[in-house]
């Protein structure tokens with residue numbers, strides 16, 4: 001079977017020709033107007049960035065290489081065990097994004113899974129990385145630990161080494177970028193496992209890496225939620241629940257990979273990478289952005305919010321009490337976490353796919369008051385937010401559901417949830433970074449303006 005690298009190599013002449021022709025032909029065509037407000041409001045909606053793999057339609061939601069999420073769920077290969085037919089392997093998505101839209105066969109996805117596994121050298125972090133991570137204060141923010149972990153792995157960067165040696169040229173930048181990106185993605189389960197063990201088990205391993213299993217399975221294994229785990233925190237889960245948890249992880253990791261280029265984690269990876277910075281340094285910047293409460297931290301905010309609300313209302317079924325609770329929250333100038341979006345103007349299809357996971361297991365979740373509240377909120381929050389009249393999108397985003405489902409299966413460390421998000425988010429921005437190198441995109445350098453310059457621009461005829 002041909003490798004991912006062979007596939008990419010074959011695509012390069014045709015894709016670069018298309019790209020260069022397009023640039024040449026349309027380079028001076030105006031496509032957007034920049035207003036003072038957009039400059040002063042986070043450049044919201046400015047069409048000013050090239051991103052190949054995904055685009056976000058405000059109504060339809062995310063498209064991956066022009067496929068909607070539900071098309072991906074029916075087209076991309078998964079393991080299809082026990083009716084989990086709509087759950088594709090994140091490895092399939094990695095192939096799909098890296099090749100600019102080629103749907104892998106199951107064999108290709110599994111081969112990539114195996115390739116990632118082999119890159120971990122028997123499932124071990126390099127000893128120096130492991131040692132340093134073991135010495136971090138156990139209470140250090142898990143995203144800080146992850147960022148440090150990636151920076152420590154940077155000494156293995158082929159791109160950095162070969163750039164330093166002078167053995168690279170513009171035509172070959174992409175090869176080492178790909179190599180580094182795949183190595184980095186391969187290491188994410190090990191980093192996640194190490195960080196979770198620092199948080200809950202004094203740095204002692206919670207489970208074992210299994211080289212014959214897929215990427216998501218190994219994340220579950222290394223955080224101690226799996227059949228073959230050594231951890232005691234899973235003793236209450238049945239075999240079926242353990243299997244469901246692994247499938248939830250596959251689903252979650254598959255749908256969080258990318259959300260077009262302008263979001264903070266993707267954009268920072270791209271921006272830092274545009275200085276020819278290697279994938280480790282670039283993605284470490286991305287995850288620092290992901291750690292912000294308005295971005296990746298939202299999932300944990302939702303979990304806390306649901307738990308807090310449940311302790312203040314008589315039942316998760318009491319819609320009136322939920323409504324009053326929300327109005328109270330808004331009157332205290334707090335946001336309803338898990339609702340709203342900078343681009344989306346509809347229910348996030350990623351939320352819908354997580355909700356489908358719940359519906360397919362209605363018995364499992366029937367007695368979980370937090371999951372019930374999460375579902376009932378969808379009947380109340382959009383109405384309240386619409387009446388409130390401020391937010392542009394009153395519908396649930398993906399974070400509305402993700403954290404509380406992990407919580408259900410025993411992943412109670414809410415701060416850790418963003419680390420799992422970061423495992424997934426590596427896939428989109430790093431696929432883009434490989435194509436940034438193939439297309440030879442230059443360093444990113446928008447023009448900034450001070451208030452005086454802006455004043456001059458608005459007053460000049």
Ligand code: AMX
Nearest residue numbers: 294295296298335336337338339340341342390391392393
């Ligand atoms: N609850 C209450 N008020 C909200 C709101 C919510 N869920 N969403 C937006 N608003 C408010 C904003 O705070 C803003 O108020 P202001 O004018 O006083 O500053 C106003 O509505 C307009 O905001 P907007 O244009 O609709 O949204 P935005 O693009 O500025 O922000 C987002 C988008 C996601 C940060 C915002 O909706 C929010 O804070 N949501 C809650 C947190 C959350 O769920 N984040 C997850 C996002 C997805 C992700 O990246 N993982």
